Amino acid sequence: MSADYKLKIASVLLVVGALAGCVGGKTAFKSGSRAEITHDYDTAMTQYKKALDAEPANTEYRLKFEQNRFAAAYAHFQKGRVAMEQGNLETARTEFARAREIDPSHDFASQELARVNMLIAGKVPGSPATPAPDFESLKESSRTKPFQTLLEPTLKGNITIKLAQQTKTAFETLADMAGIKVMFDRDLRTFTPAQVTLDLDNVSIYQALDILGYQTKTFWQVIGKNTIMVIDDNSTKRRDYEEVVVKVIFLTNATTAQEVNDIMNAIRQNLNITTMTAVTGLNVLIIKDSPDKVAMAEYLASALDKGKAEVVVEATIMEVDRSLLRQFGITPPSGTTATFIPPTSTTAAAVTAASAGTPTPTTIRDLTLINSGSFALNIPQSVASFLATSSLTKLIQNPQVRATSGQQASLLVGSNVPIQTSNTQPTLAGGSATTAVSYTNVGVQLQITPTVLPNREISMAVLVDVKAPAGDKQVGNTVSPVFTDRSIQHTIRLKEGETNVLGGIISTSESISMTGLPILKEIPGLKYLFGREQKSRDDVEIIVMLTPTIVRMPLITADDMRALDVGTVTTPRLPSLPAAGPNATEPAPPRPSPTPATVPAQFGAPVQPISSNPVQSPATATISFPAALAAMPSRTSTPVNILVNGTDIAGAELTLSYDPGSISISQIADGGFLSRDGQLIAVVQRIESEAGQAHITIERPPDAVALAGSGNLLTLTVLPLDKKGDSVLRVTDFKLRDSRQNLHAGSATETKLTIQ
Secondary structure, three states, X not given: OOHHHHHHHHXXXXXXXHHHHHHHHHHHHHHHHHHXXXXXXXXXXXXXXXXXXXXXXXXXXXXXXXXXXXXXXXXXXXXXXXXXXXXXXXXXXXXXXXXXHHOOOOHHHHHHHHHHHHHHHHHOOOOOOXXXXXXXXXXXXXXXXXXXXXXXXXXXXXXEEEEEEOHHHXXXXXXXXXXXXXXXXXXXXXXXXXXXXXXXXXXXHHHHHHXXXXXXXXXXXXXXXXXXXXXXXXXXXXXXXXXXXXXXXEOOOOOXXXXXXXXXXXXXXXXXXXXXXXXXXXXXXXXXXXXXXXXXXXXXXXXXXXXXXXXXXXXXXXXEXXXXXXXXXXXXXXXXXXXXXXXXXXXXXHHHHHHXXXXXXXXXXXXXXXXXXXXXXXXXXXXXXXXXXXXXXXXXXXXXXXXXXXXXXXXXXXXXXXXXXXEEEEEOOEEEEEEEEEEEEEEEEEEEEXXXXXXXXXXXXXXXXXXXXXXXXXXXXXXXXEEEEEEEEEEEEEEOOOOEEEEXXXXXXXXXXXXXXXXXXXXOOOOOOOEEEEEEEEEEEEEEEEEEEEEEOOOOOHHHHOOOXXXXXXXXXXXXXXXXXXXXOOOOOOOOOOOOOOOOXXXXXXXXXXXXXXXXXXXOEEEEOOOOOOOEOOOOOEEEEXXXXXXXXXXXXXXXXXXXXXXXXXXXXXXXXXXXXXXXXXXXXXXXXXXXXXXXXXXXXXXXXXXXXXXXXXXXXXXXXXXOEEEEEEEEEEEEEOOOOOEEEEOOEEEEEEEO
């Protein structure tokens, strides 16, 4: 077999293989399109990936694959959230894991997956908790400790002491009780006969030393693990004796130099830190100050250095252009032409010469032969018009924009249209023409600046500009294109996944013209015999719809929202350590948490916090509607409260049912009972308007104490429709969530609504 023959066979095989790949890619693409129509995004993504593998250079295949990959990840994420609402944690974990597998950049799915893992670990005895990221563990383990951690007293419990002694003797007494030594600054000015009185009950040795220092206007500094020094409290002595540390704080979410500087300025202004430097290239802050201030700065940096929320906004821009043209009637002749025929010429020749604009000569001798037969009249034909045309043009753009909260994102879908301009400049020899070409953007321009709020609502400043060619116009000696420009700009607020019509631009132009014989074309009934009417109408409508989807949320913890005790205005410092101290061999008793102020409930007894470790008894709670609801006028939104009464309440899950022909529920919000102590409440809702159902989950933060008492659990915004009479609003399923995140089934309830 010759080499040329082998080469030909190889070439044929390559061509066949390429054709087979193209055919396979088209087949997979068609399968993906069919799956996308039925919203089977997993299958669509898989088929589009096969088509892309067959033809890697096909841009359309790549675009469809990426769109359906995002849609599949979002679908699994939504299924996970629904499973969370229903308490099916295993299904939720599977769906969140699948969403993160499809789209690794979906940080919101990662956060929810970590939350589900923690809930599952807390429900299953012996299950290990989800480990924190390595960097986070390192950061927590290296936090700056207050100076008190260097002291190791032998006293491990609280003390009760009453004494009336001189300053030196009082400090020495406390030091003896704690098993430590005390030294005094040689410039101490408080050695006076005046006595110091202490009457302390159940306080730690650290708190006792602090209180004694406040009374004597002194402060104590750790010299060694079992020695302290007492010094006069003034700015000079603090500068001379207070320990100073240098700390490098790494920021993990600041992305610009401005963000790093904003965090630095916030820390400096709130903590009065003078020695602080920002290294923007490494995203770090360098602080030099007392251990207490550095620890406070770390707390503030951790609370401020949060990853910004991100949203994907799907925009649907539709432009519909409708045009209608109608012509009806008879167009009569508008004039006649008289042609001169010399006696020596034929009629055909004269008509031809007249149509060509050539004059027809005649001799003086033949003037006596001119009569009525020497002229010919040309009468045009009448035209009857019976014409009606209509056209419909649709322009649909469906761009997707991913934007960071607080930052503008822009998208332009269109083309650049050249515009020719001319300029004539005079010269000595005459004039010379120079031609220049400029370009203008034509298409759809979308600018969005979203702001993601903690309650998962999105406020968006939106600018939509639609520009399209609209013919040409003569300007001087230059023909310039004309463009239509339609713009919408305003600020809206949407819920996640809510689709809203941003605005509509409608323009209508209509013209009517009538041509025909004067007077006769004005006679009703006869005007169409002596004239023609032409009517045209153009309608242009633009509708813009936006659907935002959150793909990332800042990880805000309960510690970020909790107030931090930072001492006094003149002497900022962390609070005293508990009685057991930093090196205790046995755990110290927990410090009492401040009890939130009791606010009278709207219904029943005031709400009281319950310990985070309540008595192991079944939680009980009942829900109800107000005893009497006023009659509701139709088409007027009316609030309806759902009341709760019980103990150990950390959340609830409810299912509502109603007649969708009588009422609709437009909004479901926290009623105030679970957020009475200032906690941030999560309300997840899914309203199925056509089915007449609403599924609601309301929860307090996992680390917040449960509540007891009665009050408004939820507030529904009910819109009565035009169907007057009585309608029933039912709670068909009610489950109470206790402080251990366990669900307890409760009894259903209902109320009658009267629609006027």
